[in-house]
Amino acid sequence: MLKEFEFVGLLGAITFTIPFVTLLLAWLLRPKKPNPAKQETYESGVQTIGDTWVRFKAQYYIYALIFVVFDIEAVFLFPFAVALNQLPLYALVWAIVFILLLFDGLLYAWRKGALHWT
Amino acid sequence: MQGVIDFLVSLNIPYVNASVARYIVLQVLAAIVAVAAPAGLIILTWLERKIIARIQDRLGPNRAGPFGLLQAIADMVKMFTKEDITPAKADRLVYNIAPGLGMFAAIMAFAVIPFAPGFAGTQMNVGLLYIVAIGGLGTLAILMAGWASNNKYALLGAFRAVAMLLTYEIPMVMTLVMVAVVAGSMSMVDVVEAQSGMWFVVSMPVAFLIFFLSGVAEVGRSPFDLVEAESEIIAGFHTEYSGIKFGMIMIAEYVHMFALSFFTAVLFLGGWQIPFIDVAALPAPFAAILGLISLLVKVFFFVFVMMWLRGTLPRFRIDHLLDFGWKFLVPLTLVLLIGVAFVIRLFAPGSSVGIPVAAGPLSGLGMPGQVVALLVTNLLVLGLALVVVSSAARRTRSKALRAVSAVDSPVPTAGK
Numbered sequence A: 001m002l003k004e005f006e007f008v009g010l011l012g013a014i015t016f017t018i019p020f021v022t023l024l025l026a027w028l029l030r031p032k033k034p035n036p037a038k039q040e041t042y043e044s045g046v047q048t049i050g051d052t053w054v055r056f057k058a059q060y061y062i063y064a065l066i067f068v069v070f071d072i073e074a075v076f077l078f079p080f081a082v083a084l085n086q087l088p089l090y091a092l093v094w095a096i097v098f099i100l101l102l103f104d105g106l107l108y109a110w111r112k113g114a115l116h117w118t
Numbered sequence B: 001m002q003g004v005i006d007f008l009v010s011l012n013i014p015y016v017n018a019s020v021a022r023y024i025v026l027q028v029l030a031a032i033v034a035v036a037a038p039a040g041l042i043i044l045t046w047l048e049r050k051i052i053a054r055i056q057d058r059l060g061p062n063r064a065g066p067f068g069l070l071q072a073i074a075d076m077v078k079m080f081t082k083e084d085i086t087p088a089k090a091d092r093l094v095y096n097i098a099p100g101l102g103m104f105a106a107i108m109a110f111a112v113i114p115f116a117p118g119f120a121g122t123q124m125n126v127g128l129l130y131i132v133a134i135g136g137l138g139t140l141a142i143l144m145a146g147w148a149s150n151n152k153y154a155l156l157g158a159f160r161a162v163a164m165l166l167t168y169e170i171p172m173v174m175t176l177v178m179v180a181v182v183a184g185s186m187s188m189v190d191v192v193e194a195q196s197g198m199w200f201v202v203s204m205p206v207a208f209l210i211f212f213l214s215g216v217a218e219v220g221r222s223p224f225d226l227v228e229a230e231s232e233i234i235a236g237f238h239t240e241y242s243g244i245k246f247g248m249i250m251i252a253e254y255v256h257m258f259a260l261s262f263f264t265a266v267l268f269l270g271g272w273q274i275p276f277i278d279v280a281a282l283p284a285p286f287a288a289i290l291g292l293i294s295l296l297v298k299v300f301f302f303v304f305v306m307m308w309l310r311g312t313l314p315r316f317r318i319d320h321l322l323d324f325g326w327k328f329l330v331p332l333t334l335v336l337l338i339g340v341a342f343v344i345r346l347f348a349p350g351s352s353v354g355i356p357v358a359a360g361p362l363s364g365l366g367m368p369g370q371v372v373a374l375l376v377t378n379l380l381v382l383g384l385a386l387v388v389v390s391s392a393a394r395r396t397r398s399k400a401l402r403a404v405s406a407v408d409s410p411v412p413t414a415g416k
Helices: A002-029 A059-086 A089-111 B002-010 B018-055 B071-081 B092-112 B127-148 B152-183 B188-194 B205-219 B243-268 B284-312 B318-346 B363-408
Strands: B114-116
Touching (some): A002 B018, A002 B071, A002 B092, A059 A089, A059 B127, B002 B018, B018 B092, B018 B243, B018 B284, B071 B243, B092 B243, B114 B188, B114 B284, B127 B152, B127 B243, B152 B318, B188 B243, B205 B284, B205 B363, B243 B284
């Protein structure tokens, strides 16, 4: 079991160093002359007004909530998918019922207007 | 890979036994993957600029080196020597981590790809889940970059990116479940071997299209590039990035696109398989070389298709994009998944391991029957979806037309 993740670990160790090497090389090569005008927030030349981190459009969060439901569904569906050949027919029927229940949830969210971009 | 290990052991170098040799081979393979994936960027940027240029009736880069081949290297030198500006208001730590994390996530996606028969870094039994997990890490990098920049356009871009990636992750995961159902395993190596009879693109064309489309959306390329829509939000989440950190974000994007092409080729086009030739049965060095070439041909085909899409299609609007994802692709994949699972159960060979399970009623028809049944199911579901969508569209259109005509011309009979 752990052997399967050996390669992921080795690749991870090498990959982890790549951004550091890149940043170090660039740090050695690049000019460093910061000034306040350069470091301003870029808005095509216009002075930025107010704070960026304010309350944001709620629609994004609603989509995220619906997504969580489906993502958890996927966790349950993968074991079913792999074992399908070793399962009796009623297991398939229950899996279909499970998918349909989620489908029903999607329809409910849809009818409630959660999928409507205002 | 086993051949290389045996060769190393047969050299009789002191201390090199089978497990040390295996470790060396894995380490070398990891190093090659970790370096080759970002180095592929050089050829990819050149290809992209040339292809887009040809589509737009231009020549593209043709000054630096033969055919402009050294252009990417010139660009890279420029990235390294440009000043790196960090905005004063940015959250410095997160701002600096984000590009590196993006790059890390993109390269790590290559860990589970079987490159040739016997040449896979890992036979991980949760390979398909690993793809999804690593893809999620890339999304996190985008959100971090957009949030930490403390720029309204960057934040808007990041939010759009996350909404879009979440939306298209569901159809993608569902098609992965379909692949797992048909292959009977989540390991990428097993998925490739399951396609030795017939590639999944033939038996499940609709699933393939959905996977590729949502993959393009995951990478955030045209026509799904409203994450970095220049005409609306400057450059989206990487507005505030300059110098090498901008370069790293670009590298991450291109490596991600490369990885997606690899996934599509492995999951639906049989990976290293070649039609009518049993690659795995060839003598070891030929099998590895032919397999790798076959995989790369498929990969570059998908890379070309993505560039072609970018040169041809205009950008989506965000509400259209989300509607297409949630109201079309998600229901379509759910229905398709039910259909595919049903067909596979009908053709299941049955088993006597553990609880004995009877064979499916159609298992006598074997592989060809299963392929035909899957194909018919796919086309039926797609046809059904198109009928439902077109009738719904007709209804909304006629409603809108009635509303317009009611405003434009008061009912003519009303005055008389």
